Amino acid sequence: MNILILGGRAPVALHLARILSMHNVFIADSVILAKNSRAIKESFKIVSKPNKDIEAYLKEINNIIRKNKIDLVIPTCEETIYISMIRNRLECNVLVDDFKKILTLHNKFEFINLCEELGLKTPKTELYRKDSSIEINNKSIIKPVFSRFGTFVKVINNINEVVINEDNKYIIQEFIKGQQYCTYSLVKDGEILLHVNYKTKHAIGMGTSIYYEYFESSGLKEIVSKIVKELNFSGQIAFDFIKLGDNFYLIECNPRSTSGLTLTPYDTDIVEAFINGEKIEIDSFTITSMKVNMFLIGMFKGKFLNKEYRNDYKKSRDIVYENKDKRPFLNQFWLVIYFFTLSLVYRRSITGITTFDIEYNGDEV
Incomplete structure (x- = not known):
């Protein structure tokens, strides 16, 4: 094929x-x-x-x-x-899948509304624009309705701390202090064919994971299953959760690939499985990481002084480097230079600039 x-x-x-x-x-x-x-x-x-x-x-x-x-x-x-x-x-x-479903999942406010309709746990969430009248009495999160990689996410304690771009819509979300978990799934006609869970253990900024280790949880899979069945969804889909006590609170959805897929071993033919609607059984998931990022954080932020961080670095396989396929490892440094240059030109963060030409922010096309 x-x-x-x-x-x-x-x-x-x-x-x-x-x-x-x-x-x-x-x-x-x-x-x-x-x-x-x-x-x-x-x-x-x-x-x-x-x-x-x-x-x-x-x-x-x-x-x-x-x-x-x-x-x-x-x-x-x-x-x-x-x-x-x-x-x-x-x-x-x-x-x-079709645009209507993808947009519902990508729009952070509409996604939370969907979850509430399904009886799933979510943080209290309100839509916010410049003329909105919202009281903030507790620690909260504000972020654009359309955003990615945790960019433009800000923790606030009162409404006076809100600084927004008036052209965008935002949500103000209850801050839940807990551990973040993520999932990645391959789905066909509302049925999960491949599913992985992982904890956001090492990350850049507000939640961009750079380390991926499988975490067993039937509860997370049940929540994902409920959403994809409701939408009769087909394709790749990923969710972010915050765990507080025994409960998983849905935060947002990425209706696309994420690095959670890298937990799957090589020679996992997800295409054949998708075409035939066959569930993929994996005996042992790979522990992976963005090893260059982990190295830099370990060196410049002193993380290598932490034994657990050192062990996680050692036991994970780099997503990019492969002994029999080394050229992409070298390519990544040219990409960093390219995006760093763009970040200076457009005055955006280097993470945020990586999708400047393909990101969708609710604009008419």
């Missing part, structure tokens, strides 16, 4: 290419971490920005599909939202 992976800038796209090595894998993006990887047959640079010109973006992808006889497209990053918009106009099958 010929498979085109989009979002080639992301480490999870590289892992996806490696676990699908039994197929002919192609990869595309404006910048590509997996370029020259042994796992891919060919890479393609996409010039068009879907959040600026979706018609040009559609044309570029269809050209790749036609020329390489692509059977299946798998989006991985924020371009997933745009691919869901145009999936019926792409000239092959696409592993993504």
Whole structure:
């Protein structure tokens, strides 16, 4: 099968290419971490920005599909939202659900409303704009309705601390002090085919995990199952939770790939399983990490003085580095330079700038 992976800038796209090595894998993006990887047959640079010109973006992808006889497209990053918009106009099958479902899950306020309708536990959440009249009496979180990687998330104690971009909608959410957990699932017609849970143990900022170790929890899977069954969802989906006592509170959803997928061992053919609707049984999950990030944090923030941190660093497998496929490891340093330069030009954080050309923030396209 010929498979085109989009979002080639992301480490999870590289892992996806490696676990699908039994197929002919192609990869595309404006910048590509997996370029020259042994796992891919060919890479393609996409010039068009879907959040600026979706018609040009559609044309570029269809050209790749036609020329390489692509059977299946798998989006991985924020371009997933745009691919869901145009999936019926792409000239092959696409592993993504329709735009209406994706948008409900991506919109942080609508997602919380969905969870409340299903009787699931969530923090108290209110929609906020400049003219809103909201009282804040306790520690709270404010973040844009459309955001990612914990960017623009701020902890506040009163309404006077709120500073917003008036063009955006925000939510103010009850602050729940607890341990964060995440899930990743592959789903077809509301049935979970592959599911992993992991604790946010080592992270950058407000919650971008850089370390992934499987955590057994039937409770988390039951919550995910309830949501995907309600939506009759198909595709990749991930959730963030805060655990307080015995309860898991849903925080937000990413209706796309996340690095939780990297817990799956190599040669896990998720495509074949998805096509046939077969559940994937995994005996032993891999412990993975963004090892360069862990090293830098360990060195400059003194984390290596902590024995547990050192042990986690040693026992985890780097998502990017592979002994038989070393080129992507070198590529990541060029990507850092590229995004660092963009962050200076656009005056945004280096994390936030990584999706500047593919992120969806509720704008009309």
